[in-house]
Amino acid sequence: MARIVRIHAYGDASVLQLEDVDVPAPLADEVQIQVKAIGLNRAEVMFRNHAYLQEAEFPSRLGYEAAGVVMAVGSAVSEFKVGDAVSVIPPLDIARWGTYGEVANVPAYLAVKHPSNLSFEQAAASWMQYVTAWGALVEQAKLSQGDVVLVTAASSSVGLAAFQIARSVGATAIAVTRTRAKQQALLDAGATHVIISDEEDLVERVMALTNGQGARVVFDPIGGPSFEALTQSMARGGILLEYGALSPEPTPFPLFTVLGKSLTLKGYLYAEIVSDPAALARAKAFILEGLTSGALAPIIAKTFALDEIQAAHGFLEANQQVGKIVVTV
Known part of the structure; x- marks a missing residue:
């Protein structure tokens, strides 16, 4: 069991509920991570408000970005091992691989061993x-x-x-x-x-x-x-x-x-980039080089704790921030 943020209906930030949920083992091509930080995106507000490209199936997870530590790997995954620090390139389904919570399963090809000079908060704020x-x-x-x-x-x-x-x-x-x-x-x-x-x-x-x-x-x-x-x-x-x-x-x-x-x-x-393996590889190379050198340095506007997820969404919707809002777990 893990604490997971889910929604049971569309609505304002109050529909975000932190619940104890049984998270399944990762599929063959997935890794399971113990989430340390989550980057918030406006798309998640739109999804919550029923204003996004994707429909929810309730109760629904949500969340695109995260960074954490690998807890388990699928049977077809060889590039990661338990204990690796990774961050997540947002997948193309906001709910299936939702990152809001203590544990998340994500596609292995979208997990990255980020540079060691990044904190989990910075890593979670980078990829989208x-x-x-x-x-x-x-x-x-x-x-x-x-x-x-x-x-x-x-x-x-x-x-x-x-x-x-x-x-x-x-x-x-x-x-x-x-x-x-x-x-x-x-x-x-x-x-x-x-x-x-x-x-x-x-x-x-x-x-x-x-x-x-x-x-x-x-x-x-x-x-x-x-x-x-x-x-x-x-x-x-x-x-x-x-x-x-x-x-x-x-x-x-x-x-x-x-x-x-x-x-x-x-x-x-x-x-367009995430669904094109060659373009995604070029993106990873450019961004990892920039993150390592410091040419790319994510700016974090404010951090919230996981149990403050409703307040974090409210802050995002207020449009006062300069940079990324991050939730720590």
């Missing part, structure tokens, strides 16, 4: 953000030396990861945030420039910062009315990667801007 940002910026947009990338929702863990990845390949990262409250924190986190969208004209500011050229790459999880200004801020031949839909408002299609600048607009999902 860096795989997401790497897949969009490096794998698909081919971000490189001298490029400019415009990053919205900049204080999210993925936004911060984008700054670090941009810096590691010699690119310039421009962060977009609504108010000045997080401006210095974003600069400290690695953004080259910060645009305050409630006070400044986005297009004018980007053009001023890029000598009239615009940003070749835009990395946006919001959509909505600001989409048009983002395309106007882009360089000719640029690419916009849309990886979310945080805005509840309709997203316009700026036809003439797209045509006039020969822009590429691409929907991007983290799953």
